[in-house]
Amino acid sequence: MAEFRLRVNGQDAVVDVPPATPLLHALRDELGLRGTKESCGRGECGACTVLVDGAPLLSCVLLVDETVGEIRTIEGIAEENLDLREMFADSGAFQCGFCTPGQITRASALLQEDWPKDDKSIDSFVRLAMSGNICRCTGYSGIIDAIIATARRRGKIPGHNR
Ligand code: FES
Ligand code: FES
Numbered sequence: 001m002a003e004f005r006l007r008v009n010g011q012d013a014v015v016d017v018p019p020a021t022p023l024l025h026a027l028r029d030e031l032g033l034r035g036t037k038e039s040c041g042r043g044e045c046g047a048c049t050v051l052v053d054g055a056p057l058l059s060c061v062l063l064v065d066e067t068v069g070e071i072r073t074i075e076g077i078a079e080e081n082l083d084l085r086e087m088f089a090d091s092g093a094f095q096c097g098f099c100t101p102g103q104i105t106r107a108s109a110l111l112q113e114d115w116p117k118d119d120k121s122i123d124s125f126v127r128l129a130m131s132g133n134i135c136r137c138t139g140y141s142g143i144i145d146a147i148i149a150t151a152r153r154r155g156k157i158p159g160h161n162r
Contacts, residue, residue, distance in 0.1 A: 002017070024060045035101045037101055049105045072105075091146040093142035094138060106129070115151060126147050
């Protein structure tokens with residue numbers, strides 16, 4: 001066992017875990033942040049997405065030893081993304097909800113990026129950015145709609161109508 005110091009959702013934290021523990025397990029099992037989900041456990045589904053210094057990363061394949069920077073989990077970003085969460089609900093962007101924290105976390109990062117100016121590119125831009133986040137329930141259209149609607153509300157794509 002070893003102590004690792006982390007910065008999570010604006011607070012300092014210390015976890016006492018074996019070296020090479022996935023960040024996901026440190027967050028869920030040591031810090032009780034269970035909003036971040038584990039599905040595949042091998043970097044293929046996006047359920048475990050967290051932000052590290054604003055970048056969406058897969059916490060199941062990111063070792064606690066290697067994690068440097070400000071970690072933000074769904075618990076930490078939920079309030080400032082209330083509009084995105086509402087759009088997910090309004091658009092039918094989830095059913096079982098298991099993938100949803102990862103989807104919202106990755107989408108929150110996407111909503112900080114520059115968006116294409118060309119309306120025709122918007123759909124493929126969002127689909128490509130979200131392609132690492134698997135959903136077994138929804139068929140994705142509701143998720144894409146929710147993200148685009150949020151971008152429109154935030155003025156990322158003024159005048160864009162899908
Ligand atoms: S649980 Fe991390 S990518 Fe699937
Ligand atoms: S809502 Fe069930 S996996 Fe996405």
